[in-house]
Amino acid sequence: MMEETQPKISSGLEGIYIQESKICKVDGINGRLYYRGYSIETLNDNSDYEEVCYLLLYGRLPKKDEFEKFKSDLRNERTVSTEVMYLARSLSKKMHPTDVLKTAVSALASEDEELADNSPEANARKAVRLISKIATLAAAIERARNGKEPVAPDPSLSHTDNFMYMLTGSKPSSGQSKLINTMFILHAEHSSNASTFTTLVAGSTLADIYSSVTAGMAALKGPLHGGADEAALKMMMNIGDPGNTEQYIEDALAGKQKIMGFGHRVYKTYDPRARILRSYLEELRNDKDPETRRLIEIAIRAEKLMIDKLGNSKGIWPNVDFFSGPLYVWAGIPPELFTSIFAASRMVGWCAHLLEYWTNNRIFRPLEFYTGELDLKYVDIDKR
């Protein structure tokens, strides 16, 4: 039999290349991240999330008329049917919002009249719907958890401003607007990480785009993937007083505890997304809100200690999840919503990857090496 000699096991698929791609370059050595050839610093400084969506989906920046049409399409797709909204709101009573969001996105397929059309054009239209509606759902789910009715979208607002508006019922301040736009851009895409890879594996069976991204959202749920920002924030809240930071971290490290928000499978240097968020921390260090000041101080002290101890020596640096929490708190976003925002931001990355993969689709079918027995005899239950 073919498999009698022990084959090489590619645990976690580390070092295995699944495809060529023109979407995203993660340069883990130099700490650089590019979407379609543009560095995230360039995009964060010059662009906005809606334009980044166009770029990721279509491979280039839009001309003016293309962008106007794209924005209008995105804004026209914000409404979710009463049935799916009801489902989302009723599940919110006893389920984590990320799980509700995944279930609701799965249900969204029921209202897409183009579901069966697998042409690239129809799939691109479905991607626009998904990007738009997941934000509506994420906001409505958070409001339902707090016993509040959904807020209807405002078509005069950008995707991210409207998200904040649907979440809070008020238009965001210019500071909130800038931050949430940055957050969505930084989380829009990150190559073949676990959720995107899950999306591709599901999609490689030619499952529809709703099913495929539902699979990706299932992966995002895991504490090793999404949720690190929430966990890092909880640690900062546990630390409580900035003066406790060093002792807390030292104790955690001595107890071999993992400090969430540090270290990354690909980045062996400072995560470029974390660097952008770090600059927000500096801006907000003297904010008028004492809770923000306190959390930011803890984050900055924890970062310094961790870099001294583990940065250069072990290649363990802050990643994007470490600084998100205090910034979200400042913007009025509760911890239970962090992973949903990640999902809403990443929807475009999942869709862009699916559209690309389907141009040259191959079903994923790796192997397992069987190490059990063979040809066992069936023994009657009384004689076992």
Added chain:
Amino acid sequence: MMEETQPKISSGLEGIYIQESKICKVDGINGRLYYRGYSIETLNDNSDYEEVCYLLLYGRLPKKDEFEKFKSDLRNERTVSTEVMYLARSLSKKMHPTDVLKTAVSALASEDEELADNSPEANARKAVRLISKIATLAAAIERARNGKEPVAPDPSLSHTDNFMYMLTGSKPSSGQSKLINTMFILHAEHSSNASTFTTLVAGSTLADIYSSVTAGMAALKGPLHGGADEAALKMMMNIGDPGNTEQYIEDALAGKQKIMGFGHRVYKTYDPRARILRSYLEELRNDKDPETRRLIEIAIRAEKLMIDKLGNSKGIWPNVDFFSGPLYVWAGIPPELFTSIFAASRMVGWCAHLLEYWTNNRIFRPLEFYTGELDLKYVDIDKR
């Protein structure tokens, strides 16, 4: 930079081993399939689906008292909450039953009080719940599609008999009972195929078991994975008269059409599951139902021609999906339900794989080779 030289691309992960496993051996050269060391022929002849579930989950056949407890646990978990049942039934009005089932399984997490307990024992209990409840949901969804109320489970019946009972409202005949038991056994597990692999990729983030199997179900939706049995049956229905079989197949092959239910990524010989189903066809060849006789005759004639043309010469043989359709039709199961039965049967395989993978978990994080540009300059929208 590390990735400047073109790496080997493992398209579809063909030939890549992801782990050692003691669950399933697919011997594609000799056409043999083993669950935990027992051939599927042995299990189909001697065991039943409930015992196969125990075997797959726990790695060995149960002693009498263990099996009694396991069956009782399975039977006690058949009820689904009114909320999830309502969701499933209302989505059934405008969504494919497989998509409804996936959405409902995702929602089931809301009613599991042990959801946050990640111990192997709690996860094994959750697996029992999933195996049990997915059958209840699949039956109720099919009834809702036809405007019928759900049928409450009958605890005196085995898992598969009760499934038929919940589906039709009557206890199955001994012939139906034997066939549905075989179908569930043959679909219970098949190593790291696309849906099981998707389940593992999602689960490798330590996503909960409901999220992970939801991801697997998303993959099952794809026509390259689940759905081939439905497609093969539709072809037989299109052929219509057995006398048209050869001409239809010849024309399809001449037009380079793929004949669903033939060929397999792993089996390069007769699929052992198809062989078991083939023996049912012989038994039912002279059945009193003319539709059954007609479809079986078409299946047998199509098989003969395909083997003559493509079997030995190209290694394209019938797989399990080719013979399922006519047998399901005989048992009174509509085509739209085939993939849901696949999902209900395979739930145990997904769960067994998760439980095994989590004993030695590693997050899946393969690489993509970036072939796009870098450091593009941002050009103002008016100048593009």
